[in-house]
Amino acid sequence: MYDLVITNGLCVTASDVAPLDIAIQGEKIALLASSGSLSNQGKRVIDADGGYVMPGGIDCHVHLQEPSLFGKGTSADDYESGTRSAIAGGNTTIVTFAPVQKDTGSTPLGVVRETRALTDGQCYCDFSFHVLLATASPQALQEFPKLREEGISSVKIYMTYEALKLNDGDILSVLLAARKNKILTLVHAENGEVLEWLTNQLEAAELFAPKYHSHSRPPILEAEATNRAIALSALIANTPILLVHVSDIGATARIRDAQTQGQPIFAETCPQYLFLTRDDLDKPGFEGAKCVCSPPPRDKTDQAAIWAGLQNGTFAILSSDHCPFRYDDAIAGKKTCITESHPLGQFKYIPNGLPGVETRMPLALSAEKLTLTKLVQVTSTNAAKLYGLYPRKGALIPGVSDADLTIWYPGKLEDLTIRNAMLHHNTDYTPYEGQRVGNWPRYTIIRGRVVWDRDNGGVVGRKGYGRFIRRDAAVDVWEEVREFDLEML
Numbered sequence: 001m002y003d004l005v006i007t008n009g010l011c012v013t014a015s016d017v018a019p020l021d022i023a024i025q026g027e028k029i030a031l032l033a034s035s036g037s038l039s040n041q042g043k044r045v046i047d048a049d050g051g052y053v054m055p056g057g058i059d060c061h062v063h064l065q066e067p068s069l070f071g072k073g074t075s076a077d078d079y080e081s082g083t084r085s086a087i088a089g090g091n092t093t094i095v096t097f098a099p100v101q102k103d104t105g106s107t108p109l110g111v112v113r114e115t116r117a118l119t120d121g122q123c124y125c126d127f128s129f130h131v132l133l134a135t136a137s138p139q140a141l142q143e144f145p146k147l148r149e150e151g152i153s154s155v156k157i158y159m160t161y162e163a164l165k166l167n168d169g170d171i172l173s174v175l176l177a178a179r180k181n182k183i184l185t186l187v188h189a190e191n192g193e194v195l196e197w198l199t200n201q202l203e204a205a206e207l208f209a210p211k212y213h214s215h216s217r218p219p220i221l222e223a224e225a226t227n228r229a230i231a232l233s234a235l236i237a238n239t240p241i242l243l244v245h246v247s248d249i250g251a252t253a254r255i256r257d258a259q260t261q262g263q264p265i266f267a268e269t270c271p272q273y274l275f276l277t278r279d280d281l282d283k284p285g286f287e288g289a290k291c292v293c294s295p296p297p298r299d300k301t302d303q304a305a306i307w308a309g310l311q312n313g314t315f316a317i318l319s320s321d322h323c324p325f326r327y328d329d330a331i332a333g334k335k336t337c338i339t340e341s342h343p344l345g346q347f348k349y350i351p352n353g354l355p356g357v358e359t360r361m362p363l364a365l366s367a368e369k370l371t372l373t374k375l376v377q378v379t380s381t382n383a384a385k386l387y388g389l390y391p392r393k394g395a396l397i398p399g400v401s402d403a404d405l406t407i408w409y410p411g412k413l414e415d416l417t418i419r420n421a422m423l424h425h426n427t428d429y430t431p432y433e434g435q436r437v438g439n440w441p442r443y444t445i446i447r448g449r450v451v452w453d454r455d456n457g458g459v460v461g462r463k464g465y466g467r468f469i470r471r472d473a474a475v476d477v478w479e480e481v482r483e484f485d486l487e488m489l
């Protein structure tokens with residue numbers, strides 16, 4: 001007898017869709033067999049009833065308990081509420097950030113240890129961290145080999161935000177060190193100087209409302225920075241980079257072009273660029289602040305380009321960029337930017353970011369714009385490959401892969417509408433309030449344990465069950481990358 005059998009489901013992986021039973025022994029996938037053949041071979045049997053059964057969702061862009069970027073404001077979710085929300089949305093692993101700040105003496109290894117301490121006994125799902133690098137100091141870069149020993153294989157850098165921004169020389173130094181250590185560099189591409197200039201212009205014209213967040217960061221500013229990041233990667237002999245939260249058609253075209261030329265440029269997009277537009281920032285009063293994130297949501301034409309980019313492989317990854325701040329909160333949330341002189345706040349002080357870890361998978365499946373295999377690729381398998389979790393995560397390989405699964409309802413749920421009240425984050429709103437979806441994760445299973453059972457108790461997993469997962473170098477990314485030499489230039 002196997003510990004757990006999932007019978008009668010339609011099994012979907014990154015490459016195949018087939019009616020298969022899945023047997024789980026301990027924490028691992030043990031066997032895939034023809035549908036119905038294992039239905040009496042489990043100590044526990046879950047009848048998937050014809051619903052899709054997939055590798056568990058991997059959301060590799062989640063912000064929890066980070067120090068504020070905007071002076072005021074504190075992330076609404078900690079590791080407990082963030083991972084609780086993650087499992088209720090079909091995620092089995094998340095990757096969050098361990099932030100190295102400028103001029104504070106913090107170091108990559110130090111912040112990894114500090115962030116691990118925050119997770120102690122708190123997490124419902126498995127997790128890892130990207131190191132968020134706000135410095136290219138030699139001290140920070142010389143810790144890269146040790147990061148790899150600690151199981152960290154990615155760093156994120158910013159081309160904007162005074163507190164985090166790296167200049168072009170710094171970026172080159174990071175790329176060089178990352179290349180030597182097979183660390184993938186994630187890039188937040190927005191031109192910080194142009195953004196600052198535009199913000200000053202808008203403020204001088206007394207344009208402070210939330211919608212001007214969008215005017216302060218027009219698409220060209222993202223496309224320019226994207227182009228520059230790609231050029232810097234090319235300069236260091238095609239060092240692989242991954243552009244995060246890409247929002248607009250111009251940046252998408254530039255990325256596609258570089259990929260067509262054979263450059264190792266990878267990209268991620270997020271649901272806010274598929275389901276929201278700049279009009280959502282122009283709601284009455286201060287409401288638009290709910291959708292303030294960076295880059296901001298764009299137009300319908302951009303949305304169409306982003307969907308096409310997911311379909312044609314320009315974007316390897318769809319993650320949430322979950323970065324929640326409470327809306328009706330003047331102490332730690334969006335309303336910290338409201339003062340007597342600015343009753344609608346000042347857009348430049350609105351904490352940037354949206355909640356989304358729980359809604360990512362249901363929104364993506366319900367849109368019915370991606371084939372089922374593509375859906376698994378962009379919500380799970382590609383993240384596992386690029387972030388060095390594969391094939392332990394993101395796959396269903398017997399004897400090798402962890403038994404991490406998301407099981408959906410059969411057919412469509414006709415009357416399911418997203419309401420904040422049904423979500424498990426610690427935020428007082430969702431930007432997707434009122435959005436109809438056709439399905440929701442019915443079960444989430446992590447390393448063989450059911451942690452989310454929507455019809456029988458909801459969150460049934462145990463806080464603290466989630467484990468830190470050591471990550472390796474990205475799969476299929478570094479093979480062609482040779483040692484960099486100045487003679488190459």
Ligand code: URP
Nearest residue numbers: 188293294321323352353
């Ligand atoms: O607005 C956003 N995206 N907030 C999160 C921080 C980041 O840059 O990803």
Ligand code: ZN
Nearest residue numbers: 188244245294
């Ligand atoms: Zn970012």
Ligand code: ZN
Nearest residue numbers: 061063321323
């Ligand atoms: Zn982010």
